[in-house]
Structures are given as structure tokens and as C-alpha cells.
Amino acid sequence: MSVAGLVAVGAVAMVLTHWLRLLPLGFQAPGAVRFEDFVDLLTPYVVLGPALAVLARRRVGRRSWAVALLGSVAFVQGHGLHLSANSISYAGGEAPPAYLWDEVVGHHLWFVGLTVVVVVVAQALRTSPVPVRPPACVLAGLVGLTWAANVVEGGIVPVGAALAAGLAVYGWRTRRSGAGRLLGLAFGLSLVLVAAYGVLLGGYPQPSDLGWL
């Protein structure tokens, strides 16, 4: 598969797995858990697998690998903490320390890790021809929407918006490459969406608390 194809697969995986909570599966799996909790165990592999494959194809140096793997560990760790704490909260409520591990520690580690991996991949793609075609723009838009929804629903708006701002700036600074333009589009859009949500609702109530998810 081409490098652009791997990037597309990683982006599709990120979008799909980060909307798993919308699946109408509910409490059907054994042990008072939802089927999507078990599906969610695959998230780190399907998101990070293509990202790390891109780095292997681009033959990045040891430093890039070290940073990407550090980000990957933070992503997987944060995701694991969130997964079990969220599942337990769903069955028995958010009493301490479930909320802490799910929303505070889990989400922050997860999204900081994802940001680190995205930065390393974007750096690796600076000199690689990633075509900016309508499907790629749509995918970038979906990534931006997913990021915005996740930071609002995940209760990490300040950090999530700051990370998106950093990625949007990085995309702008590397706009000569296709990857830079797509990065700018995705995370610029997510910033706009988060800002619009805050203005329209006068703050950041979680969409699930409003009955939207």
C-alpha cells in the first residue's frame, strides 16, 4: 500500500474508532459491558498500526521513532485507562476514581499521545507527495470533526483545543506540502467547531449530557 493510502487508512480508523460510542449495541456483551467496549480494544492497533507503517516506509531516523513510540505508549495507555474506567462508569456510575481515570488521566494521555504521533507522521510526510484531492479533504474534515467532538465529549477542551491549535499552526507552517495543508484543514476546522460550540452553548456541556449522543 502507498504511503498516502496508509495515511488514509489511519485517518479512517481514527474517525471510525473514535465514534464507537454511537453504535447502538448497548449492554449486550457478557459481564455487564457493551460490545463496543470489546471492539474498542482494537483501537490502538488500527489507528497506530498505519501511522507506524508510514514511519517505516519513510525510513525515519531513531529520534523520530523514539518520539513516535513514546507518543504511542501514551496513546495506548490513556486509551486503556479510559476504556475500562468508562465501561465501569457506564455500569455503575462515575463515582471516584472512575471519572479521574476515564476523563482526566485517560483522555489527556490518549490525546497528547495521538498528537505526538500525528506530529511525527506529519514531519515524515513533509517531503512526500500526499495529494490534496476532494476525498482527502473530506477525510481531513472528518478528522477535524472527530477531534472536536472527542475533546468536547471527553471533557478536555482546554488541552484538546491547545493541541489542535498547535497542529493547525504546524500545518500552516508546512503548507507547501500536501500533508501540511490537510493537517491545517483538519485541526483548523476542529478549532472552529470547538469555538462555535462554546459560543452557541455558552460553555462546554458534554453532548451526551444534552442527550445528543
Place this chain on the structure above:
Amino acid sequence: MTAARWTALCAVAYNLLHHLGALPNGLGDAGGGTRVVDWLDLLTPYLVVGTALAALAAAETDRRGWRTALVGAGLYVSGHGVHLAANSIGNVRGSAAPVHLWDEVVGHRVWYAGAALLVVALARALVLRVTPATLALALATAGTWTTNALEGTTAVGSLAVAVLLAGWGARRADGTGRLLVVAFGTASLCLAAYGVWHGGFPAPSELP
């Protein structure tokens, strides 16, 4: 630093950090319903997986070795995270469903499967010497593998993996093979003896 030294550091980290749960009362309350060891335990994946991957980089392992190690690292970190949160919540709320499922069933199995794959990746790539220090680390690893299997309720699966790793080590004619036999042969014997003695694998903490 050499691959052998990174591996030794990895073994030290594994043996120390996989016994954090044994610290008395989790070193006390850390606020928000958590204990101090919960926060220390957040470092476990970085120290164990980080040193393992550094050893593989120093040994210049091949593509297959990296694939094995990265899948193992993913399982290790994911399972550990799932376990850590569920265990911490379980300390406050008890092990009502689905706490036990995520902590003991999914968390431990995924975590230890990842540890086994990391051992495979390291053993493929490294040629270690048998010295008093490496023997001591191999024996400590046997102890940790055994106690984790028993307390983590993964005894049958962990025994099977230990037998396979020891068998692989026995077929190799090098220092790494001998250390595999010492670590996982000893773990196999300890687990088997415990199982025969108790007529099963009750967790040590639950014994009268």
C-alpha cells in the same frame, strides 16, 4: 549502552514494577480515591517497554523482531492501562461487574500476553551471557512470572507460555537459551508445584 544492559534494566524494571501491588496499603492515599502506587504504576509501561525496545534497537533486530515487539508492546500497554484503572476503581468500590472483568480477566491476560511477546522478541534478537547477575535476574523473573500468574488469575495460560518459552530455550545452545530455561523452567515448576499442592490455582492473597 549495550543490548545486554538494556535487557538487564528491562528485567529489573519488570521485577520491581510488577510487584507494586505488594507494597503495604498501596503506600497510602493519594486523593480522589486513588493510592500512591496507582500513580507510580503509570510509569510501568514506559520503563518496561522503553527498555525492551531500546535493547532491540541496540541489538539491531530485524523487521520480524520489530513487528513482534510492537504488537507485544501494544498488548502490554493496553492491558496494563485497562488493569490499572479497573484495579484502582476496584480498591474503592469492590470487584462488582465489570470491575473484575477488566482488571483480572481482560487486563491481566492482554498485559501478560504482551509481556510474553516482548520476551520472544528479546530472546530472538539477543545473545546473552550466563553470569551470576543474569542468572539472578532470570530467577527473579521466574519469581515475578509465578506470583503475577497466581495473583493475576492467569495461572493456566501463564504456565503454558512458560513451558513453551522454557522448551524454546532448551532447544537453543546459547546463553539466552539457558537463561530462558532458568527463568521459565523455574516458573513452570513453581506454578505446577503450587497447582498440585493446592489442587488448583487460588490467588495467594485469598488463601486462609
